[in-house]
Amino acid sequence: MAKVGRKVGYAERRANPLARFLNVLEGKAFAWVLLIPSLSLVSLFIVYPLFRGIRLSLSELELLKGPDAKFIGLENFKTLLADPQVGNAAKNTLIYTGVGLVTQIALGMAAALLLSRESKFIWAARIAVMLPWFMPPVVTAYMWRFMLDAQYGIVTILVSHIGIDIGGQGIWANPDKALYGVLFVELWRSYPFFTLFILAGIQGIPAELRESTAIDGASSFQHFRYVMLPLLKPVLFVSTILEAIKLINSPTLVLLMTEGGPGDSTMVVPLLAFKKAYQAFDFGYASAISVAVLIGISGFAMVYIRSVGFGKEK
Amino acid sequence: MAVTGKSRFALSTISINVGVALLIGFATLPLIWTAYTSIRPELEIIKHPTGLMFGNLGFDAYREVWRYTDFPHLLGNSVVVSLMTMVMSLTLGTFAGYALSRANFGGKQGILLFYMLVRVIPGVLLLIPIYILMQKLNLLDTRFGLALAYTTFTLPAAIWLMKGFFDALPVDLENAARIDGCSRMGAMWRIVLPLVRPGMAATGTLVAIEAWNDVLFALMITSTNEARTWPVGMKLLIGEFQLPWAQLTATAMMSVIPVLIAFGLAGRKMVAGLTAGGLKE
Numbered sequence: 074m075a076k077v078g079r080k081v082g083y084a085e086r087r088a089n090p091l092a093r094f095l096n097v098l099e100g101k102a103f104a105w106v107l108l109i110p111s112l113s114l115v116s117l118f119i120v121y122p123l124f125r126g127i128r129l130s131l132s133e134l135e136l137l138k139g140p141d142a143k144f145i146g147l148e149n150f151k152t153l154l155a156d157p158q159v160g161n162a163a164k165n166t167l168i169y170t171g172v173g174l175v176t177q178i179a180l181g182m183a184a185a186l187l188l189s190r191e192s193k194f195i196w197a198a199r200i201a202v203m204l205p206w207f208m209p210p211v212v213t214a215y216m217w218r219f220m221l222d223a224q225y226g227i228v229t230i231l232v233s234h235i236g237i238d239i240g241g242q243g244i245w246a247n248p249d250k251a252l253y254g255v256l257f258v259e260l261w262r263s264y265p266f267f268t269l270f271i272l273a274g275i276q277g278i279p280a281e282l283r284e285s286t287a288i289d290g291a292s293s294f295q296h297f298r299y300v301m302l303p304l305l306k307p308v309l310f311v312s313t314i315l316e317a318i319k320l321i322n323s324p325t326l327v328l329l330m331t332e333g334g335p336g337d338s339t340m341v342v343p344l345l346a347f348k349k350a351y352q353a354f355d356f357g358y359a360s361a362i363s364v365a366v367l368i369g370i371s372g373f374a375m376v377y378i379r380s381v382g383f384g385k386e387k
Numbered sequence: 388m389a390v391t392g393k394s395r396f397a398l399s400t401i402s403i404n405v406g407v408a409l410l411i412g413f414a415t416l417p418l419i420w421t422a423y424t425s426i427r428p429e430l431e432i433i434k435h436p437t438g439l440m441f442g443n444l445g446f447d448a449y450r451e452v453w454r455y456t457d458f459p460h461l462l463g464n465s466v467v468v469s470l471m472t473m474v475m476s477l478t479l480g481t482f483a484g485y486a487l488s489r490a491n492f493g494g495k496q497g498i499l500l501f502y503m504l505v506r507v508i509p510g511v512l513l514l515i516p517i518y519i520l521m522q523k524l525n526l527l528d529t530r531f532g533l534a535l536a537y538t539t540f541t542l543p544a545a546i547w548l549m550k551g552f553f554d555a556l557p558v559d560l561e562n563a564a565r566i567d568g569c570s571r572m573g574a575m576w577r578i579v580l581p582l583v584r585p586g587m588a589a590t591g592t593l594v595a596i597e598a599w600n601d602v603l604f605a606l607m608i609t610s611t612n613e614a615r616t617w618p619v620g621m622k623l624l625i626g627e628f629q630l631p632w633a634q635l636t637a638t639a640m641m642s643v644i645p646v647l648i649a650f651g652l653a654g655r656k657m658v659a660g661l662t663a664g665g666l667k668e
Binding site for chain 1: 403406407410482546571642651
């Protein structure tokens with residue numbers, strides 16, 4: 074871009090002062106003028122709050138006791154490590170993230186393979202399959218709570234006809250099953266994310282590759298296992314890490330479906346932090362829990378990147 | 388995938404079609420059932436939960452929600468907040484996306500990475516400081532405050548998407564315009580923006596849907612009907628009154644229809660943009 078010389082047209086020179094000012098800016102300066110508004114907004118509402126949040130995690134601030142934050146060092150984190158509620162929530166978050174990822178990747182991959190063959194109306198099918206991903210979580214949550222209702226839920230009734238008995242108390246009142254109920258709904262709304270990425274990855278693989286492996290006598294499964302899967306590795310890597318972060322971070326679906334109950338059986342870490350802030354107004358402790366989540370995610374990401382060896386092979 | 392039919396383990400066309408049909412059913416049947424429930428009489432829903440009777444269907448539940456609750460007002464709030472978010476996020480995202488796509492300067496990779504990383508930060512960690520910040524700025528419980536928060540959180544995605552759409556346009560077009568005497572600003576305004584309009588529509592729709600759907604920040608930042616958006620309203624309605632099923636599903640349908648329309652109009656381009664942006668890194 075810098076190679077092209079600056080030639081200002083007559084019309085431009087006569088234009089308003091703002092345009093004249095912007096025309097003076099070239100190259101780097103022009104880029105920075107365009108970038109500064111977004112950078113400052115993100116700094117104000119994300120970067121500054123991030124540091125403020127970290128500072129809060131080292132302070133005692135309970136709105137019910139008073140508006141002033143008192144610095145207490147790592148006290149909150151000591152409490153946190155000994156808190157059985159946190160331990161329980163961490164266990165649930167691990168299950169939620171692990172089971173969530175495995176089920177979503179499996180269904181997402183199957184759906185992407187099914188949707189990858191080109192035909193006339195395949196785009197309509199692709200859009201329909203993506204729909205749950207764009208649905209408001211509130212609607213998704215209450216819709217499924219209704220359909221899995223112990224008495225009136227159509228899914229509860231239909232699966233009982235094929236011999237799966239959810240039990241008289243239903244899935245939401247059962248401490249052993251409620252988390253898996255939420256995980257099922259999470260699968261419904263989130264697997265299209267993997268389908269989207271994997272499908273794009275498949276479309277980037279040249280079709281001729283299949284022709285040549287077919288000539289070599291490879292079965293479809295062998296082609297998938299030894300040709301497609303390695304080629305899809307980068308896509309799977311990126312989408313897995315993004316979805317893992319979302320599953321660890323977001324309390325939304327659990328908040329809406331069970332609020333952590335019955336008991337604490339579906340309590341996940343971000344929901345615990347949210348409740349400490351929103352219901353107990355214990356801002357210091359809630360921040361400490363969130364910072365612990367952030368540390369956990371960073372650790373997970375580093376181990377994951379190392380173990381996959383991403384970036385080394387290329 | 389042209390020759391899948393020939394090999395031994397290949398799936399036949401029929402089984403692929405059945406699989407695709409199952410996927411479509413899995414995605415859409417819950418919504419169809421919700422829509423059907425919303426027009427059934429409450430008594431029917433309780434007496435025959437699985438009944439398919441098309442006798443006395445009607446929009447009574449919609450009328451009741453519309454007349455006797457604040458829901459219409461909350462939907463209005465959501466429309467305003469979503470539109471504000473869309474305009475702000477799209478404007479800033481287009482500027483930044485253009486700069487990151489076209490200009491070469493030190494720190495460009497750093498900025499791109501920065502916009503990736505900010506998405507990793509747990510929303511719950513930011514909630515409290517943002518609440519305190521909004522209080523100081525007198526933006527608590529205002530629609531503009533909510534829109535500012537949503538703009539910030541949708542910006543990284545908007546920037547990445549717009550950068551992708553700009554990357555897809557040849558630079559030669561602008562160079563030609565500039566040789567003909569167009570300024571840098573003029574080249575962007577007159578040549579590039581009209582070409583990238585479909586991408587802007589897709590990005591804007593995505594951003595608006597995010598603002599429309601959010602419940603977490605709205606729950607924290609709003610406290611009265613002044614700025615409260617529909618997801619909060621729906622959560623409170625259900626919590627307080629144990630809504631009858633017909634009204635609950637009617638409320639759900641009313642709030643999901645705008646999403647369906649937007650998705651129907653821009654879905655194809657949105658899906659294309661999302662994968663293109665995600666795959667490049």
